[in-house]
Amino acid sequence: MTALRERMMNKTKRQFRVWGSVGVVIAVLGLAALALTGCAGPGEIAVVEPTATIYAPPPTDIPAPPPGPTPKALDFPIAAPTPAEVEEVAQPSDETCIECHTNQQVLQGMATEEEAPEVESEGEG
Amino acid sequence: MPPVEAWEKVYISQQSFFETVHGRYGCITCHGGVGDNMDLEAAHEGLVREPASAEACGDCHPDQVAAEPNSLHSNLAGYATALDARSTAENMPQINEMRENHCDKCHTTCGQCHVSRPTNLGGGLLEGHEFKGIPPMNLTCTGCHGSRIEDEYKGKNEGVKADVHWMKGGMPCFDCHSADEMHGELGEVAYRYDGAPTPGCQDEGCHADVVAEQGLTYHSSYHFEALSCQVCHSTTYKNCYGCHVAQQDGVPYYQIEPSVMEFKIGRNPLQSEERPWTYVPLRHVPVDPESFAYYGEDLLPNFDAVPTWKYATPHTIQRNTPQTETCNACHGNAEFFLTADDLRPEEVEANKDVIVEEVPPAVPMP
Numbered sequence: 205m206t207a208l209r210e211r212m213m214n215k216t217k218r219q220f221r222v223w224g225s226v227g228v229v230i231a232v233l234g235l236a237a238l239a240l241t242g243c244a245g246p247g248e249i250a251v252v253e254p255t256a257t258i259y260a261p262p263p264t265d266i267p268a269p270p271p272g273p274t275p276k277a278l279d280f281p282i283a284a285p286t287p288a289e290v291e292e293v294a295q296p297s298d299e300t301c302i303e304c305h306t307n308q309q310v311l312q313g314m315a316t317e318e319e320a321p322e323v324e325s326e327g328e329g
Numbered sequence: 330m331p332p333v334e335a336w337e338k339v340y341i342s343q344q345s346f347f348e349t350v351h352g353r354y355g356c357i358t359c360h361g362g363v364g365d366n367m368d369l370e371a372a373h374e375g376l377v378r379e380p381a382s383a384e385a386c387g388d389c390h391p392d393q394v395a396a397e398p399n400s401l402h403s404n405l406a407g408y409a410t411a412l413d414a415r416s417t418a419e420n421m422p423q424i425n426e427m428r429e430n431h432c433d434k435c436h437t438t439c440g441q442c443h444v445s446r447p448t449n450l451g452g453g454l455l456e457g458h459e460f461k462g463i464p465p466m467n468l469t470c471t472g473c474h475g476s477r478i479e480d481e482y483k484g485k486n487e488g489v490k491a492d493v494h495w496m497k498g499g500m501p502c503f504d505c506h507s508a509d510e511m512h513g514e515l516g517e518v519a520y521r522y523d524g525a526p527t528p529g530c531q532d533e534g535c536h537a538d539v540v541a542e543q544g545l546t547y548h549s550s551y552h553f554e555a556l557s558c559q560v561c562h563s564t565t566y567k568n569c570y571g572c573h574v575a576q577q578d579g580v581p582y583y584q585i586e587p588s589v590m591e592f593k594i595g596r597n598p599l600q601s602e603e604r605p606w607t608y609v610p611l612r613h614v615p616v617d618p619e620s621f622a623y624y625g626e627d628l629l630p631n632f633d634a635v636p637t638w639k640y641a642t643p644h645t646i647q648r649n650t651p652q653t654e655t656c657n658a659c660h661g662n663a664e665f666f667l668t669a670d671d672l673r674p675e676e677v678e679a680n681k682d683v684i685v686e687e688v689p690p691a692v693p694m695p
């Protein structure tokens with residue numbers, strides 16, 4: 205058994221040596237061929253006519269980003285209640301109310317001071 | 330309080346109001362009147378100067394509006410409680426007429442604090458028509474509670490320092506008196522001091538760490554049980570006497586004696602589990618047996634049923650007061666105690682349960 209195994213091993217070693225030598229020869233030849241191609245003269249270069257430069261189109265007005273939410277002071281300390289869903293109903297026109305009550309001159313012109321009562325209380329209330 | 334001219338009372342100075350939640354409802358929705366009419370009288374036909382709370386506010390503020398009938402600002406229950414006790418059912422027609430003429434105008438509503446000055450003070454928008462979540466205390470709270478509370482709290486009484494909560498703390502009214510209290514959301518009460526103290530000095534966030542037998546010698550268990558905080562930590566306050574009401578040519582008026590600055594410790598007329606102290610400061614209220622004589626004879630036949638020296642929580646709180654200078658600044662000092670000698674003859678019986686019969690004796694000093 206030992207002799208048989210020894211023969212088998214020797215055979216395998218021989219095969220490695222043969223195929224190894226062949227591989228080395230092929231590699232050397234390949235490298236030589238690559239070196240020789242580098243020494244060849246350059247091929248003829250075709251001249252290409254220059255083309256006009258293409259510029260990017262000029263920028264157009266970029267729309268401003270939509271404004272962010274305006275910070276609003278919170279009512280301290282009680283948060284405003286969430287109003288119930290309000291149905292859109294036709295509101296009576298109050299334009300004339302606003303017109304007068306936001307106009308200081310108009311109000312001053314129309315106001316009449318209340319008359320003080322003839323009898324006045326005496327002492328701290 | 331600064332006066333307001335007639336035009337200014339209805340001047341909406343800020344256009345921005347119309348962009349607010351309340352402003353978007355428009356004028357006529359709450360106030361009525363006639364739109365699209367430039368004639369003064371025609372435009373104001375059917376105008377509601379002060380919209381009813383339930384109708385105007387209830388949709389968005391249901392809890393507050395539901396509680397409003399409990400609010401003393403709304404129901405003035407304190408007046409009814411005192412008058413019911415001192416008068417009789419037979420006298421109620423005259424008493425109610427008197428109340429209507431002289432007392433009920435102090436009633437206030439949502440808008441009279443959050444939008445305008447109270448009507449009793451002549452009204453006038455607070456800041457354009459802005460709705461103020463927290464009403465400005467000088468135009469609303471102390472506008473009505475001025476001669477006693479404001480003068481005490483801000484130190485306007487000659488020789489009496491401002492309350493420490495104002496002087497050092499800068500605390501406005503609502504730091505102690507919550508919105509729930511103002512709105513009646515703490516439940517129904519018959520008068521200001523009905524139920525537990527609101528606020529209580531030892532509430533969480535205030536002086537919860539002040540407990541008996543810890544820290545100061547004066548903070549003994551006996552003192553904590555026998556004395557309200559104000560007995561030691563409040564000082565001189567205003568007392569009123571002899572208010573009489575009447576009418577002249579249909580115009581109601583009152584006359585009252587000059588007030589008296591005093592500090593009087595008496596027996597607790599409202600002693601209860603929630604206010605267990607034996608002694609509290611007492612303040613004289615301006616009623617006397619003839620206060621309503623204009624409206625009828627003997628309208629207060631049960632005048633003696635309740636004291637004229639009432640449970641008080643003066644807004645003159647100080648850490649150190651004349652009473653706390655030494656033990657015997659208070660012990661043995663009759664000046665600080667309400668005794669029979671302090672009473673007018675017509676009110677001796679009414680106050681028999683609140684006077685101090687024996688002033689605490691002086692204690693030996695170490």
